[in-house]
Amino acid sequence: MILPIVAYGHPVLRKVAEDITPEYPNLKELIANMWETMYGSNGVGIAAPQINKAIRLFVIDSEQIIHNLEEDEKNDYPGDEGVKEVFINAHIVETGGKEWAYNEGCLSIPKVREDVNRAETVTLSYVDENFTPHVRTFTGVTARVILHEYDHIDGVLFIDHLKPLKRRMLKSKLEDITKGKIRVDYKMTFPK
Template sequence: MAILPIIEVPDPRLKTVSEPVTEFNDELKTLIADMFETLYDAPGIGLAAIQVGVAKRILVIDLQEPVPHDHDHEHGEHCDHQHEVINDPRVFINPEILDPSEDLNVYNEGCLSVPDQYADVERPAIITARWQDETGKQHEERLEGLLATCLQHEMDHLEGILFIDHLSRLKRKMVLKKLEKQRKEHGIAA
């Protein structure tokens, strides 16, 4: 497995419309494993293949739920459980959204390709998603909450759309200016 470089705005590859996956083979499984390793290293909760320069309709998502733990420790010991999470890695290949709800949710979204920038984006609260797994098997599930939002965000990448494209022109310019300023402060060339 390998950690892949994540491409960032203004890289034109992020505007690419990704191609459907037609071959479910070892090469695909390796890419998926590398995408998860990249996602966990970043760290993030979702990653589209185009964000690592591969124009295929592949998404990996892991919301990484915190582990609930008991605060009554023996002998009053202080235990740091900040890093304990339940991993739930999910792969979505050739995903489609069916029947989005009219009810909308607003989430403060961020993106590994637009580092450290966040903005409120409104999306359908509940969706039915259809996709294939790494073996090509078809799945369909009703999704809501953060998973529904994350899947829609990642699916936008497959169409060459970033979360900032959902913002007004003024807000988008402000986010990109903040990103540019941040890069200059850290000596990172755009």
């Protein structure tokens, strides 16, 4: 089932999400709905706070980015084959490499795209949908998508990484999103 995505200004987007246990109600169904919602809105990742759940859960599919790159662009992301994975109770172990800029957007902040600097690599500890523990290092575009979704479970948005002047320039667009004065081709929930 495709779920509505909460829009900028909704308080759940600013909460630090809680770890969950395998007994979390209807977890498999929730994960399936998150995949469907992400693909239905042409996203490459979605975090539980974006569907109004303040839990440490996100899904990403960076394979679709990597597979759609031109051959010469693939050289820009050596070692990044992309992943399609569920991340539960994720916590950053470390980030590394050079920071690099990439134009990001967010399903909760539609029609706003900006260059954001992020670390080249991220090492995460997390459990998958079967609660099997992992500690893995990701690089390139995959690391970026993970860091973007990880920010969501920490109550951070990609626009928080922008310089103050750039954020001020976006103020009216962000206000329009909060007021529901935008059109998107996926379901959204706007703050009251």
